[in-house]
Amino acid sequence: MMRSLLILAAILCLFGACDNKQELKKKKYIAEGMVLYRNHCQNCHQTNGTGFEKLIPPLTDTLYLRLNRDRLACIIRYGMDEAITINGQVYNQPMVPNEKLTDMEIAEILTYITNAFGNSQEMFTIREVRLALQSCGEAGVESEAGIESNAGIQP
Numbered sequence: 001m002m003r004s005l006l007i008l009a010a011i012l013c014l015f016g017a018c019d020n021k022q023e024l025k026k027k028k029y030i031a032e033g034m035v036l037y038r039n040h041c042q043n044c045h046q047t048n049g050t051g052f053e054k055l056i057p058p059l060t061d062t063l064y065l066r067l068n069r070d071r072l073a074c075i076i077r078y079g080m081d082e083a084i085t086i087n088g089q090v091y092n093q094p095m096v097p098n099e100k101l102t103d104m105e106i107a108e109i110l111t112y113i114t115n116a117f118g119n120s121q122e123m124f125t126i127r128e129v130r131l132a133l134q135s136c137g138e139a140g141v142e143s144e145a146g147i148e149s150n151a152g153i154q155p
């Protein structure tokens with residue numbers, strides 16, 4: 001009896017069932033986020049997050065996503081319209097808003113993009129997304145002096 005329980009536990013571990021709760025939640029967010037990414041983002045940012053020529057910035061740049069972690073939720077919901085520099089390339093096309101995505105969906109998409117394409121960050125909780133969204137509101141994301149960008153810095 002004991003022995004078969006141990007074997008069962010070992011088998012479940014193979015399928016990831018012995019991960020802690022947070023890890024499981026993160027995996028779920030990544031899986032859901034990937035589907036949402038395909039529907040809402042991939043057209044522009046491409047399957048592998050490479051972006052498109054000089055028009056669409058890449059999501060493969062760990063540094064930009066890390067430095068701007070607390071702005072990402074606002075960028076997704078309200079879009080973005082400012083010149084940014086990633087890997088020495090200036091991008092200055094507006095990004096469309098995604099006002100229909102819920103806070104939960106934004107958390108899932110952000111957990112996906114910050115753990116795909118060579119990125120590796122902590123998961124985004126709904127709470128973190130809500131806190132971040134308080135800093136933008138209906139007016140959208142405006143350029144503000146003092147916001148860090150990685151202009152000119154190579155990762």
Ligand code: HEC
Pocket residue numbers: 037040041042043044045055056057058059064065072075076080081082083084086091092093094095096098109113
């Ligand atoms: C219509 C094309 C388009 C779609 C769809 C789109 N984006 Fe963007 N995205 C852009 C452009 C263009 C920029 C640069 C905006 C600027 O310079 O102001 C950008 C910027 C970004 C940035 C900040 C810069 C960077 O590369 O890290 C992030 C993060 C981002 N988009 C994520 C997403 C996610 C996630 C989705 C799906 C919910 C999405 N985008 C959908 C075109 C798009």
